[in-house]
Amino acid sequence: MKKINIYFILWFLIGSMEVFAQQNITFTSKDATISFFSSAPLEDIEAKSNLAGSALNISTGDIIFKVKNTSFEFDKKLMQEHFNENYMESDKYPFSEFKGKIEESKKLNDNGNYTLKVSGTLQIHGVNKPYVTLVAFNVKNSVIKTLASFDVRLSDHKITIPSIVGKNIAEVVKVKIDATYKNGQL
Amino acid sequence: MPRIKMDNYSSDNQMKYILFIILSAISSSVFAQEDLEKLVDLSGPKSEKVTATFKAGNLINLKTTETIHRNELDFRVDHRFGDIAGSNGGGKNFFGLDNSTDIRIGFDYGIRDNLNIGIARAKGATEIRQLYEANVKYRFLEQTIDNRIPVSIAFFGSTTVSAMEASEDQSSAAHFDRFSDRLNYVSQLIIARKFSSDFSFTIVPTYLHRNFTAYNDQNNLFAVGLGGRVKVSNRMALVADYVLPFRQSSKKEYRENVTGQRYYHALGVGLEIETGGHIFHLNFTNATAVQESQFISETNSSWGKGQFRWGFSIARRFSFNKKTKE
Numbered sequence: 477m478k479k480i481n482i483y484f485i486l487w488f489l490i491g492s493m494e495v496f497a498q499q500n501i502t503f504t505s506k507d508a509t510i511s512f513f514s515s516a517p518l519e520d521i522e523a524k525s526n527l528a529g530s531a532l533n534i535s536t537g538d539i540i541f542k543v544k545n546t547s548f549e550f551d552k553k554l555m556q557e558h559f560n561e562n563y564m565e566s567d568k569y570p571f572s573e574f575k576g577k578i579e580e581s582k583k584l585n586d587n588g589n590y591t592l593k594v595s596g597t598l599q600i601h602g603v604n605k606p607y608v609t610l611v612a613f614n615v616k617n618s619v620i621k622t623l624a625s626f627d628v629r630l631s632d633h634k635i636t637i638p639s640i641v642g643k644n645i646a647e648v649v650k651v652k653i654d655a656t657y658k659n660g661q662l
Numbered sequence: 663m664p665r666i667k668m669d670n671y672s673s674d675n676q677m678k679y680i681l682f683i684i685l686s687a688i689s690s691s692v693f694a695q696e697d698l699e700k701l702v703d704l705s706g707p708k709s710e711k712v713t714a715t716f717k718a719g720n721l722i723n724l725k726t727t728e729t730i731h732r733n734e735l736d737f738r739v740d741h742r743f744g745d746i747a748g749s750n751g752g753g754k755n756f757f758g759l760d761n762s763t764d765i766r767i768g769f770d771y772g773i774r775d776n777l778n779i780g781i782a783r784a785k786g787a788t789e790i791r792q793l794y795e796a797n798v799k800y801r802f803l804e805q806t807i808d809n810r811i812p813v814s815i816a817f818f819g820s821t822t823v824s825a826m827e828a829s830e831d832q833s834s835a836a837h838f839d840r841f842s843d844r845l846n847y848v849s850q851l852i853i854a855r856k857f858s859s860d861f862s863f864t865i866v867p868t869y870l871h872r873n874f875t876a877y878n879d880q881n882n883l884f885a886v887g888l889g890g891r892v893k894v895s896n897r898m899a900l901v902a903d904y905v906l907p908f909r910q911s912s913k914k915e916y917r918e919n920v921t922g923q924r925y926y927h928a929l930g931v932g933l934e935i936e937t938g939g940h941i942f943h944l945n946f947t948n949a950t951a952v953q954e955s956q957f958i959s960e961t962n963s964s965w966g967k968g969q970f971r972w973g974f975s976i977a978r979r980f981s982f983n984k985k986t987k988e
Contacts, residue, residue: 506704529702546710
């Protein structure tokens with residue numbers, strides 16, 4: 477009985493230490509850039525948001541990305557309207573979000589360039605889908621830079637393109653993420 | 663002995679112990695995610711503007727608060743056919759399709775995102791024909807998502823000039839003595855609110871001034887337009903509008919008794935279909951004219967008498983915005 481109690485105390489101590497430790501190893505990025513590109517026979521479509529938010533925790537490897545769909549800017553405003561009105565339905569699903577884990581995230585404690593596997597769930601248009609991708613990290617004096625690129629299949633997220641405009645929009649969209657993290661607080 | 667006891671003890675409690683650790687670990691990782699989520703800071707404007715209150719610059723007869731964006735060109739064709747039913751309709755003219763009451767072809771250009779200018783030519787549907795129009799639409803207030811600004815308001819103003827030959831008949835509206843007699847003016851305040859993503863409503867106080875009218879008709883006329891849009895699918899919506907002019911009863915009675923011209927309120931119902939850059943409207947209305955200066959003041963046909971017509975409009979937007987490369 478006594479032994480178990482000691483385990484409990486130890487566990488709580490370690491646990492609380494872990495929470496304590498987390499305070500120093502969360503990083504946030506409040507102006508991350510998310511862009512996407514769709515190439516189709518008739519028209520290339522490109523959009524960009526500089527207002528995405530992200531946070532990551534080196535000790536647990538947790539990473540979160542969140543972007544307001546209406547913050548994407550298109551060269552053609554009409555496309556932007558269609559994007560929000562017809563495809564993303566931004567009234568119903570205002571945010572797109574990624575929640576995942578970075579493998580071997582503790583490497584990010586030290587300066588250097590790393591390519592780490594990130595796996596998690598991407599929520600677009602209210603539909604969750606698991607993703608695994610390789611992400612480049614650059615760590616320099618407590619500033620972490622990331623560059624990631626992956627393909628999103630629109631049909632995976634129940635974004636349907638009517639056949640009449642099918643030729644204008646590609647089925648697979650290339651998404652790029654560019655973020656710079658600085659020390660965050662918790 | 664103590665060893666056996668120990669084994670019993672652990673086999674009994676080890677499971678609980680492991681379970682406890684697993685549960686705690688899960689809950690702690692959930693907390694970590696939630697805490698991390700709190701750190702995500704989404705910057706950007708606090709009160710975002712409501713977009714797409716309406717899809718096009720027009721409902722059926724009425725204008726909407728929508729403007730086209732800077733450097734965009736909107737090409738629009740409006741077409742009204744003849745009476746579907748009634749004495750002028752039916753099979754003999756293929757339910758009005760053999761006739762056209764009015765055709766309007768117009769171009770609008772976006773000087774700013776909220777300021778458009780336009781030119782148009784219309785056949786004209788009443789006594790006065792061959793119309794040229796110049797117009798301006800300025801949306802000076804935009805509804806915000808947080809309701810700090812509850813409505814969008816735009817000003818629409820147009821001038822039409824008739825190019826037709828002047829009529830000899832002195833009582834005719836087309837008896838032009840001077841050039842200025844050919845000019846008509848419309849000023850509208852378009853107030854609209856998007857109540858939900860599926861429903862928008864607009865109210866349009868209107869002032870109409872005609873420099874010259876038929877004998878004993880009104881030069882100045884106030885009217886109020888009402889319109890709405892209900893989305894039925896992602897790309898289709900039902901639209902309807904109605905215009906209520908406030909006529910002087912004495913002049914109205916004179917016109918009705920002497921010339922036999924009765925006036926009705928323009929009512930339109932239609933289906934709006936959006937396909938990428940095009941917007942189609944299929945509609946039914948008792949108004950024969952397309953332009954404000956005519957359908958508000960001179961709608962002489964009645965739904966009740968079968969004098970409604972099929973109409974359509976096609977609007978196509980072109981963007982002249984250069985690609986911005988970094």
